[in-house]
Amino acid sequence: MSIYCSLILMLIFDSKTALYGAQEGIETALKTILPSMFPFIFLIGLLMQSFEGKKAKKNRTISSLCGIPDGTEYLYVTGLISGYPAGAKCVYNAYQNGQLSKKDAEHLLLFCNNPGPAFIFGVLGCVFDQVTTLWAIWLIQILSSILTAILLKSNEQSIPTPTRSNKKSFIQIFNDALHTTATICGWIILGKVLLSFINKWFLCFLPHEISVLLGGMIELSNGCISLQNGISSAHQMILCSAMLTMGGFCIIMQIASVTSGLSMRSYFLGKSIQLPLAVMLTAIYTDYFILQRKYTVLYIVIFFSFLLFVFLIRQRTKNNTGKNKLYRV
Numbered sequence: 170m171s172i173y174c175s176l177i178l179m180l181i182f183d184s185k186t187a188l189y190g191a192q193e194g195i196e197t198a199l200k201t202i203l204p205s206m207f208p209f210i211f212l213i214g215l216l217m218q219s220f221e222g223k224k225a226k227k228n229r230t231i232s233s234l235c236g237i238p239d240g241t242e243y244l245y246v247t248g249l250i251s252g253y254p255a256g257a258k259c260v261y262n263a264y265q266n267g268q269l270s271k272k273d274a275e276h277l278l279l280f281c282n283n284p285g286p287a288f289i290f291g292v293l294g295c296v297f298d299q300v301t302t303l304w305a306i307w308l309i310q311i312l313s314s315i316l317t318a319i320l321l322k323s324n325e326q327s328i329p330t331p332t333r334s335n336k337k338s339f340i341q342i343f344n345d346a347l348h349t350t351a352t353i354c355g356w357i358i359l360g361k362v363l364l365s366f367i368n369k370w371f372l373c374f375l376p377h378e379i380s381v382l383l384g385g386m387i388e389l390s391n392g393c394i395s396l397q398n399g400i401s402s403a404h405q406m407i408l409c410s411a412m413l414t415m416g417g418f419c420i421i422m423q424i425a426s427v428t429s430g431l432s433m434r435s436y437f438l439g440k441s442i443q444l445p446l447a448v449m450l451t452a453i454y455t456d457y458f459i460l461q462r463k464y465t466v467l468y469i470v471i472f473f474s475f476l477l478f479v480f481l482i483r484q485r486t487k488n489n490t491g492k493n494k495l496y497r498v
Contacts, residue, residue, distance in 0.1 A: 179366065190365030194358030197390060202354055205287045209251045211346035213259055216247065218337055234315070235280065236322035238273055245281050245318075249311060252285020253416055254423040257436075258349060261428045275431050279439030280318040282424060283310050284413045292390055296397045296405065305454055306406065310413060313447040317439050320479045352426045360388040360419035378404060385412035388419050403455040410451040414444045445475055 180187050235245065244263055248256025260281050264274035289307045290300075297303055337345070364387045372380040377399055385392015385408070392412050396405045416424075425433060449472040456465045 183366070186365050186369055187362050190362035191358055193365070193391075194354075194361030197361065198354035198357050201292070201390065202357060203350060205291065206255065206353060207346060207350040209255050209285075209287070210258060210349050211343060213247060213251055213255055214262070214337075214342040214346050215339075218342060234322070235318035237277060237318075238269065241269060241273070241277070244277060248281040249283060250285060252288050253282045253420055254353065254427050255285070256282040257424045258427045261431065264431065271431065275435040276321075276323050278424075278428065278431065278433075278436045279321055280314040280443070282416075282436065283314050284416075288390075289413075292393055293409065296393060296409070302406065305458075306409060306413070306451075309410060309447055309450045309454065313414065313443045313450060316446050316476070317443040320442060320476070320483060321439060349427055353423045356419050356422045356426065357388065357390075360417075360422075361391070363418070364388045364391060378408065382408050382411065386415060386417045389413070389417045392417070403459050406455050406459075407448060407451050410447045411444060414447040415440055442479060446472075449475065 237245070241263065244256075244259050247259045251259070257278060260269065260274050260277045263269045264271065269277070284307070286307060289310075290303055293303055293306065297306075364384060367387065368380075368384065372384055375383070381392055381395045381400065384395060389412055393409060396409055400408065421433075421436075424436065449468060453465060453468045453472065456462060456468060
């Protein structure tokens, strides 16, 4: 309770900072988020409605690699195209419609929620001059998410709970998309207000690269735009990759808002694995294509060592779980 009172007093006595942050948040929401996210979320709602009661085309290569139920591969592809938090929204809609069990939906959150091309080629286009760099950033995000899915693959799939058909009208889907977009915009405004206070009282005293990274972990778009000021191209890519993988406070709260009832533990587990994978892949790329290839071999060795480490830990966990089940029987 004292924390809430302190925050209220902070807003009262430093209202100019709060007002500045809110104005920035509203500008970002109206000029960037609303035009880019709303059409995606609306069209995804129509797409998910068209899949209800139908069996999607199976791609056993993806489902066997990632350990997801047959016929749900389209959720991963849709998440890649639409980006976060629309990818999480796709998974949640499938869970609500009875296409996924709760366990499988939470497993899909491990890797189905990543930055989409609209954000990468739109927002990051003002940071990186070359289109090949933007493609590399997106492909690194895709590859790291697939590797995360393989490393954390679950062979146990539960049966979805049958639900009544909840066919929505065109207007209902439109209203749902508008509500979801408004929720996302609300978190962005709140994040901008929070970031304005942190910038004023804390981040301004830190080295520039650290302040950009921490700022991006609070509000992603602000952190990415700040990369264009006084940071080398190699460090730009590595910092950008780290921020994109984690998403930051605003993205996490957006995901929590559109996946009510699903545990976020799987999401955080997936991101804790994907983050070092994405950063190491970016380090390999930047050292090979941008720098003078001094440490490429070392980065590759570290990358595969990390893969092996996670794989061995995962196998040990599975073996312990199997033994526990035998003892119970």
